[in-house]
Amino acid sequence: MDTETSERLRTGQREATLEARGLRKSYAGGFEAVKGIDFRVYEGECFGFLGPNGAGKTSTMRMIYGGAEPTGGELTVVGLDIRRDERNVKRRIGVVPQENNLDEDLTVRENLLVYARYFDLPRKLAQARADELLEFVQLTDKRGAEVEQLSGGMKRRLLIARALVNDPDLVVLDEPTTGLDPQARHLVWEKLRELTGRGKTLALTTHYMEEAARLCDRLVIMEGGKVVSEGSPRSLIEQHVSPQVLEFRADRGSLDRLLPVVEETADAVENREEEVLVYTAAADALLEKVEASGIPIEHTVRRQAGLEDVFLRLTGRSLTD
Amino acid sequence: MKGRIRLPSPRGTFRVWQRNATIFRKFWKTALGPNLFEPLLYLAALGLGLGAFIQEEGIQGQSYPQYIAPGLLASNAMFAASFESTFNTFVKLKIDRVYEAVITTPVNAEDVVAGEYLWAGTRAALYGTGFLAVLTALGFIFSPDALLVSSFWALLIPPLLLLVGVMFSVMGTLFTSLIGRIDLYAYYFTLVVTPLFLFSGIFFPVDDFPAPIPQIAWFTPLYHAVNACRELASGPSIGVLVDVGWMVVFTAALALVPIYFMRRRLIS
Numbered sequence: 001m002d003t004e005t006s007e008r009l010r011t012g013q014r015e016a017t018l019e020a021r022g023l024r025k026s027y028a029g030g031f032e033a034v035k036g037i038d039f040r041v042y043e044g045e046c047f048g049f050l051g052p053n054g055a056g057k058t059s060t061m062r063m064i065y066g067g068a069e070p071t072g073g074e075l076t077v078v079g080l081d082i083r084r085d086e087r088n089v090k091r092r093i094g095v096v097p098q099e100n101n102l103d104e105d106l107t108v109r110e111n112l113l114v115y116a117r118y119f120d121l122p123r124k125l126a127q128a129r130a131d132e133l134l135e136f137v138q139l140t141d142k143r144g145a146e147v148e149q150l151s152g153g154m155k156r157r158l159l160i161a162r163a164l165v166n167d168p169d170l171v172v173l174d175e176p177t178t179g180l181d182p183q184a185r186h187l188v189w190e191k192l193r194e195l196t197g198r199g200k201t202l203a204l205t206t207h208y209m210e211e212a213a214r215l216c217d218r219l220v221i222m223e224g225g226k227v228v229s230e231g232s233p234r235s236l237i238e239q240h241v242s243p244q245v246l247e248f249r250a251d252r253g254s255l256d257r258l259l260p261v262v263e264e265t266a267d268a269v270e271n272r273e274e275e276v277l278v279y280t281a282a283a284d285a286l287l288e289k290v291e292a293s294g295i296p297i298e299h300t301v302r303r304q305a306g307l308e309d310v311f312l313r314l315t316g317r318s319l320t321d
Numbered sequence: 322m323k324g325r326i327r328l329p330s331p332r333g334t335f336r337v338w339q340r341n342a343t344i345f346r347k348f349w350k351t352a353l354g355p356n357l358f359e360p361l362l363y364l365a366a367l368g369l370g371l372g373a374f375i376q377e378e379g380i381q382g383q384s385y386p387q388y389i390a391p392g393l394l395a396s397n398a399m400f401a402a403s404f405e406s407t408f409n410t411f412v413k414l415k416i417d418r419v420y421e422a423v424i425t426t427p428v429n430a431e432d433v434v435a436g437e438y439l440w441a442g443t444r445a446a447l448y449g450t451g452f453l454a455v456l457t458a459l460g461f462i463f464s465p466d467a468l469l470v471s472s473f474w475a476l477l478i479p480p481l482l483l484l485v486g487v488m489f490s491v492m493g494t495l496f497t498s499l500i501g502r503i504d505l506y507a508y509y510f511t512l513v514v515t516p517l518f519l520f521s522g523i524f525f526p527v528d529d530f531p532a533p534i535p536q537i538a539w540f541t542p543l544y545h546a547v548n549a550c551r552e553l554a555s556g557p558s559i560g561v562l563v564d565v566g567w568m569v570v571f572t573a574a575l576a577l578v579p580i581y582f583m584r585r586r587l588i589s
């Protein structure tokens with residue numbers, strides 16, 4: 001055992017599959033989409049990049065898979081410097097891009113076979129793997145179909161199968177479920193959970209907090225090209241918001257009168273255009289107090305706090321704005 | 322890193338070529354027909370129609386159909402490679418985004434471009450071989466004493482057309498790498514391809530024109546492709562080496578420029 005490995009075991013450190021330090025991306029024209037971010041993704045983990053449109057998620061993914069060149073900082077992918085070892089990095093990762101780019105001139109199965117050739121997979125192995133992956137993403141009976149005959153959810157699943165053709169050490173997925181109906185989304189989630197179950201390392205972006213909460217072991221919240229927070233979904237919620245949320249909806253006048261009543265006891269209050277959000281650990285007491293005040297409230301919702309609330313607390317705006 | 326010129330890898334180049342070949346295998350039969358028919362139309366209309374008026378003298382000791390047939394082989398290769406490197410490449414670049422997917426694999430952007438060069442050349446050579454076979458047969462059937470293709474050197478025409486195809490692919494890809502809209506190809510075809518087709522010595526000898534016409538022609542690519550095809554079809558002189566050399570140097574000198582620009586389009 002070399003000293004580095006024993007050192008890692010002693011300190012309980014795990015191997016980082018993906019690591020960024022001070023990573024930056026400016027596009028031609030000078031716009032800086034990623035403004036110096038740090039993250040570390042460990043082997044076998046599902047790591048999320050949660051943020052609204054324009055946060056810099058795709059720019060970050062593109063730097064990982066060689067679709068964009070970093071303009072600053074360090075980026076190590078599967079232990080290799082992306083700047084010096086681009087080809088070898090690409091050999092060992094799988095990519096599901098944000099926009100579908102399946103080869104429309106090829107059938108479903110041919111898409112996998114031709115892709116396998118880009119990785120120099122021997123023919124026999126490529127065929128076996130293509131069939132196995134079609135089975136995995138439940139597209140076996142579509143194997144001879146043209147790509148344009150597939151539904152949105154099927155195309156996404158085929159993209160996932162394609163990303164696995166080279167048996168990658170890291171799979172990068174950019175918004176794997178955006179635009180899918182709930183049923184198709186659940187199927188994709190199921191497949192991604194199966195992958196993490198097999199020990200694959202995943203890095204995915206999403207602007208659905210539910211997706212991040214369900215799939216990710218750890219995540220970073222991005223906004224405006226920066227990482228605003230980092231942790232497991234649960235620790236992020238514990239760290240930034242109280243466990244319970246009360247949403248009050250009413251006309252503006254009533255809401256304005258409500259504010260001083262709730263502000264006294266709440267942990268935090270989010271005053272939005274048509275509603276007031278109240279974060280608290282003592283929801284019952286607070287509700288009683290609001291009732292006692294006699295202020296007319298049209299609609300009250302009581303729920304558990306989620307990542308959406310974390311995002312709102314951190315940035316003052318909602319993920320889906 | 323940005324701006325560094327990268328050389329394509331043979332392996333990646335081959336993989337891109339192979340992708341196109343896989344797809345071509347599905348539709349070559351339907352694609353071949355028009356590609357053979359079009360040069361035959363020219364041969365019939367000009368070779369026989371116009372040729373009837375210059376039948377007596379012919380050109381440079383050849384009958385008119387004999388004179389233009391090898392030139393049509395060269396222009397056919399130019400058209401095949403030009404369509405491939407303009408419209409087809411544009412669709413793969415901007416519409417189907419095939420390249421975007423390919424470059425996330427160990428195949429790099431520079432391999433994509435080189436693979437497309439090689440593919441355009443292959444396609445030009447394949448069509449050219451079909452057309453060459455038709456010309457040879459037509460000669461034997463209709464004019465056995467003035468064969469359209471009369472030399473065994475003509476066996477070198479397919480590899481020559483590969484070179485011609487790669488050369489025009491480099492030119493077409495250069496244009497593709499610089500434009501953002503597909504309708505701009507009208508300029509390329511009207512201002513580059515068509516003038517080359519008309520003034521490269523396919524239909525009349527440009528060498529007999531007053532200066533500077535022959536000198537200008539010497540600096541254009543199709544002129545040399547036509548010369549080389551004509552020489553190989555009827556038995557070459559040593560001058561064919563100049564034409565081939567010109568095309569090799571021109572292609573090599575230009576080949577890395579589209580690679581540079583395409584890489585910048587594919588990787589931001």
Ligand SMILES: Nc1ncnc2c1ncn2[C@@H]1O[C@H](COP(=O)(O)OP(=O)(O)O)[C@@H](O)[C@H]1O
Pocket residue numbers: 027028031032033051052053054055056057058059060589
């Ligand atoms: N190729 C590009 N050139 C210039 N600006 C870009 C380019 N790609 C993305 N951007 C800009 O960078 C910002 C971040 O975009 P992106 O990384 O796609 O974010 P996200 O994936 O989180 O929505 C956006 O403002 C976007 O307009």
Ligand SMILES: [Mg+2]
Pocket residue numbers: 054057058059098174175
């Ligand atoms: Mg994005």
